[in-house]
Amino acid sequence: MVVAVEADWSGAVLPAERQGLSPDVTDTRLREFAAGRNCARRALASFGMHDTAIPVGRQRRPVWPAGMVGSITHTVGFCAAAVASGGSHESLGIDAEQSRELTSSERRRVCTPSELANVRHGYGDLWPIILFSIKEAVYKAWSPLTGTRLGFHDVVVEADAATGAFLAHVSDRRLTEAARTGCRAPAEVPGRFSADDLLVCSAAVLPRDEPFRVR
Incomplete structure (x- = not known):
């Protein structure tokens, strides 16, 4: 993973990437976008791919070079990108969030009752935002494989x-929906997370040499 x-x-946005931005994009959004693309280009350079454009594709997903998979995340003051060879990984997703306590309505929207009842020792009020980050990372790994969406309650996390x-x-329900498209939809997505007083980070990874369980 490469951190901005x-x-x-303040780096350049390539013409093929700029096409995915609104003509009236704000300076804040442009900085976030530039940070993500420049991080991703630095990550791709470690695979011998230099100055590679990463356009915006369907559902606003980055379009990675052939044979590569990757993910970009940004939050206030932080941006990162991760890439891997498609020969070794089916997909991956990363997410970063500011450490904060979710409101009661946000907790209900993000977490299932069983997840809320199972607050992990050592994290306390940060547990819901950790679940939020994990589910965002899982969605980023799931969506490129299936072309379908996941709601927060479509995923139950054991951690x-x-x-x-x-x-x-x-x-x-989501596995059945994805199966109708002919996709190999992963029933389980593994990964790792970390959290401190400033930042919550999550990574969902589907290695190719560890076939994932499908419906």
Whole structure:
């Protein structure tokens, strides 16, 4: 994973990437977008791909070069990108959030009752935002494979606070929906998370050498 430095936030946006932005894009949005693309280009350079454009595709997803998979995330003051070879990974998704306590309505929207009842030792009021971040990362890994969407309650997360590992279980309804498109939809998505007083980070990873369980 590559984390943005100041030069990334003020770096260039390539013409093929700029086409995915609104003509009246705000300066804040342009800085976030530039940071993400420049991080991603630095990550791709480690695979020998230099100055590679990463356009905006369907559902606003980044379009990665052939043979590569990746993910971009940004929140206030932080941006990162991760890439991997498509030969070794089916998909991946990363997410970063500011550490904060969710409101009661946000908790109900994001978390299932069982998840809320199972607050992990050591995280307390941060547990709901951790679940939010995990589910965002899972969606980013799921969507490119299936072309379908996931709601927050379409995913139930089991997590180990001691190791930072998680396993996300996708609902039967969404698996059935994805199966109708002919996709190999993962029923479970593994990954890892971390959290401190400033930032929550999550990564969902589907390695190609560990076939994922499908419906």
